[in-house]
Amino acid sequence: MPTTPSTFPSAVSRRAFLGSVAATAGAAASGLVSETVGAHPAADDAGTGKGPPPTITLSLRINGEKHSLTVESRVTLLDALRDHVGLVGTKKGCDRGQCGACTVLVNDRRINACLTLAVMHEGDDIRTVEGLSNDASLSPLQQAFIRHDAFQCGFCTPGQLCSATALIGELQRGEPSHVSANVRAAGSIAVNSDEIRERMSGNLCRCGAYPNIVAAIAEVVAKERA
Numbered sequence: 001m002p003t004t005p006s007t008f009p010s011a012v013s014r015r016a017f018l019g020s021v022a023a024t025a026g027a028a029a030s031g032l033v034s035e036t037v038g039a040h041p042a043a044d045d046a047g048t049g050k051g052p053p054p055t056i057t058l059s060l061r062i063n064g065e066k067h068s069l070t071v072e073s074r075v076t077l078l079d080a081l082r083d084h085v086g087l088v089g090t091k092k093g094c095d096r097g098q099c100g101a102c103t104v105l106v107n108d109r110r111i112n113a114c115l116t117l118a119v120m121h122e123g124d125d126i127r128t129v130e131g132l133s134n135d136a137s138l139s140p141l142q143q144a145f146i147r148h149d150a151f152q153c154g155f156c157t158p159g160q161l162c163s164a165t166a167l168i169g170e171l172q173r174g175e176p177s178h179v180s181a182n183v184r185a186a187g188s189i190a191v192n193s194d195e196i197r198e199r200m201s202g203n204l205c206r207c208g209a210y211p212n213i214v215a216a217i218a219e220v221v222a223k224e225r226a
Contacts, residue, residue, distance in 0.1 A: 058122045062087065063131030073119055077111075078102045080118035081128060089129040089158045093204075100203030103159035104128050110166035112202075129158035132165060140223065141165060144216035152207035160203050164217050167199045171221060191221050 057070045062085060069084050078095075081087045081104070090113055093101030097115040104113045105127040132139045141164055144150070151157040171191060176183040179198045181190060189195065196214050205213065 056119055058119055060085075060118065060121060060126060061124065062126045063128060069118070071118055073117070075118050076114055077104070077116050077118045077121060077126075078113035081113060081126075087128050087130055091155055091158055093155070093159075098204075099156070099159075100163060101156050101159045103162045103203060105162055105166055108166065108169055110163050127162070129161055132161060139165070141168070141216070141220050144220050145213070148212045148216040148219070150209055150212040150216040151205075152209055156203060156205050156207075160200070160205065160213055163200055163203045164213075164220075167196070167217065168221060168224060170199065172224070191218065191225075193218070196221075 053072045053074060055070050056073050057068065060067050060069060060080070062081070067085050069080060071080055071084060075084075078090060078092055081090050082092065090104055091101040092114065093099035095102075095114050097112040100112065102113040103110050105111075106116075106121060106124050108125070108127075132142060138146075141161060145157065145161065150160070170177075171189060174189060176189060177195060177198045179194050193214050196217050197210070200213065200217070
């Protein structure tokens with residue numbers, strides 16, 4: 001049977017149709033958001049929805065002194081040093097373990113303080129750049145950095161110094177790197193610019209002071225071996 005014009009709805013303009021669709025979508029989205037918020041009460045930062053994250057009291061030995069801290073269990077060693085102890089020499093750069101600005105020494109080993117939790121280091125011997133000097137006198141490495149102008153803006157320098165301090169300790173223990181010519185040559189690893197650059201590769205200097213940093217470290221290593 002042929003369809004008569006009365007079978008179809010009255011003509012609707014394109015503008016009215018689009019406006020109707022937009023209004024319907026907005027109402028649906030609003031209802032969905034309201035339902036979601038109502039079904040899931042606001043959660044705390046830990047994602048539990050049961051209040052603030054737990055805290056823990058711990059004792060950290062930093063630069064030879066004991067510090068008692070009460071921190072959230074998720075606080076990194078970097079944030080504990082800067083925000084709770086006030087040792088701001090350790091810098092927060094990328095906060096992802098890629099730049100090395102937050103390097104500190106834990107039991108004479110270098111680590112990225114942004115990648116480890118403070119609660120993991122109770123009882124450890126932690127040293128920051130503030131603890132490298134001896135009786136208010138700069139360490140030989142710090143003095144060499146000044147002589148060789150091994151920094152420009154200085155932001156990465158604390159991490160560079162801590163990493164270089166650990167590097168010297170590694171050489172003293174005869175620990176090889178990926179570029180060491182003879183990994184069995186304990187205590188007699190040849191130190192050259194390639195060796196130093198490899199061992200310092202985890203510390204970035206955005207100013208590009210690498211040649212001066214290498215020269216400063218090489219000078220101290222040479223004096224250590226003399």
